[in-house]
Amino acid sequence: MNLSRRQSLAALGALLTLPSWAHAQTPALRLGPARPFDWGWLIDHAKARAGQPYSEPPRPAPELVEQIDYDAHGKLRLKPDYALWGQEGSVYPITFVHMGRYFPKSIRMHKVESGQAQEVLYDTDYFTVPADHPAQGLPPESSAFAGFWVQESRRSGDWRQREPWVTFVGASYFRSVGALGQVGLSARGIALNVGDPGPEEFPDFTQFWFTPTVREGDPQIVYALLEGPSLTGAYRFVMSRQRGVVMEVEKRLFIRNDIARLGIAPLTSMFWYGEYGEQRLMDWRPEVHDSDGLALWTGAGERIWRPLNNPRRPITSSFQDRDPLGYGLSQRDRDYDHYLDGVNYHHRPTCWIEPLGSWGSGAVQLVELPTDDEIHDNIVAYWMPSEPARAGSSLTYRYRLHWDEFEPFYPVVELARCVATRTGRGGEAGKPRPPGVVKFAIEFDGASLADIPWGARPEVVVTASRGEVSLTRSDPVWYTPRWLASFDLTVSGDEPVELRCYMELEGKTLTENWHYQYHPAT
Incomplete structure (x- = not known):
């Protein structure tokens, strides 16, 4: 290209940036x-x-x-x-x-x-x-x-x-x-x-x-x-x-x-x-x-x-x-x-x-x-x-x-869509951060998430082409209809990792599929 x-x-x-035009015959x-x-x-x-x-x-x-x-x-x-x-x-x-x-x-x-x-x-x-x-x-x-x-x-x-x-x-x-x-x-x-x-x-x-x-x-x-x-x-x-x-x-x-x-x-x-x-x-x-x-x-x-x-x-x-x-x-x-x-x-x-x-x-x-x-x-x-x-x-x-502004089917589609992808150091707050571990936080927004009953938590379903996935969890983004799916990935080497993630509740899919190609830092 x-x-x-x-x-x-x-x-x-x-x-x-158009100028003011002078009119003429x-x-x-x-x-x-x-x-x-x-x-x-x-x-x-x-x-x-x-x-x-x-x-x-x-x-x-x-x-x-x-x-x-x-x-x-x-x-x-x-x-x-x-x-x-x-x-x-x-x-x-x-x-x-x-x-x-x-x-x-x-x-x-x-x-x-x-x-x-x-x-x-x-x-x-x-x-x-x-x-x-x-x-x-x-x-x-x-x-x-x-x-x-x-x-x-x-x-x-x-x-x-x-x-x-x-x-x-x-x-x-x-x-x-x-x-x-x-x-x-x-x-x-x-x-x-x-x-x-x-x-x-x-x-x-x-x-x-x-x-x-x-x-x-x-x-x-x-x-x-x-x-x-x-x-x-x-x-x-x-x-x-x-x-x-x-x-x-x-x-x-x-x-x-x-x-x-x-x-x-x-x-x-x-x-x-x-x-x-x-x-x-x-x-x-x-x-x-x-x-x-x-x-x-x-x-x-x-x-x-x-x-x-x-x-x-x-x-x-x-x-x-x-x-x-x-x-x-x-x-x-x-x-x-x-x-x-x-x-x-x-x-x-x-x-x-x-x-x-x-x-x-x-x-x-x-x-x-x-x-x-x-x-x-x-x-x-x-x-x-x-x-x-x-x-x-x-x-x-x-x-x-x-x-x-958005894809033409939004917001009609029933599945929540990804609105943010964030990465940072893996591990749990208040504990030593393990080296070589990255945390992914994926934010979803949509009507399917707004209807989740109080006290229920969707399951975060993650697959990785290589490496080990841990600490999967879901959390509401307070005062919004959004939910956050997070997980850690432990991986070695510099070859790309294909990741997939979505959220479901009682076997019902709630979100679109997040597919990301992660390139480990070297």
């Missing part, structure tokens, strides 16, 4: 000739492209684009009068992102109306380009679009003063605001060979097509062509602005070359450290992360919570399944005092993947990479089908992405 992705998003973040975007367009045409086009040699998206004037660093990129603002549908024609204006050091490839944009597509032709006049800016030297015939934003409705306030609710920029990355109005983790169109010893491949969305949204509350529909050395793809995004954002995705993939590890519906996030693990003293803030766990709802109905790690070496974990009901990277800790940071980590969205139709057998894979700072995305989660992706084959997938 490309650790500089986080820096790319930082550059994009600089653009999200409305100019017009330059458009190419009209050509027929529909979903069937795009599928056929992607299939035809897969049968041709791969060619990378254009990189005009790379020596100049390299000079458009973080600060220089922040000066390239699309003038609002050049927004697609900024004045009329659709509910949601589309604004374009300029190329720069972190987004060096040129992407083609198209306006679609009445079944006809017209390419939006680039012009330097669309952007605020200072006289001494490197972008002034770009060849006049080149295109310098790198991505786009979907802005808030122009019918409900001045969209120029508000941040966008969807962003597509860089390779096949995209992201959206959640229910708390904040961006955080990213999704991708596809993930290839993440965590493998060889290089990861990053296909690109090379063209986009935008259709107008006529009525308030209707979805914004965007089509995309994906191209890479190993595959092509036709994508349709049906994106609905709700309290958060819901995206329905359909993709048709056409495989050019055999792919060792094909990641469907991938999510990418950052986890530096939390309330547990050896990185807790690396910074003055209590926690730093965009997501704190992987949530799974298996095809068999089991609910799993896997707290994230910042490991000392790359780790890939697989959760075998068939027809999963969902998975996602979540930010469950919403307490500002747990972050003490002005960048609103406590408001970062959860993104939940809801498969549509049968996905067959495969595994949700979690890739965790080591990082020493918050500027790097080091977490990836995706679905990997059991059947290998062979050259000449084609695949179809449909799913929804829910960008929200």
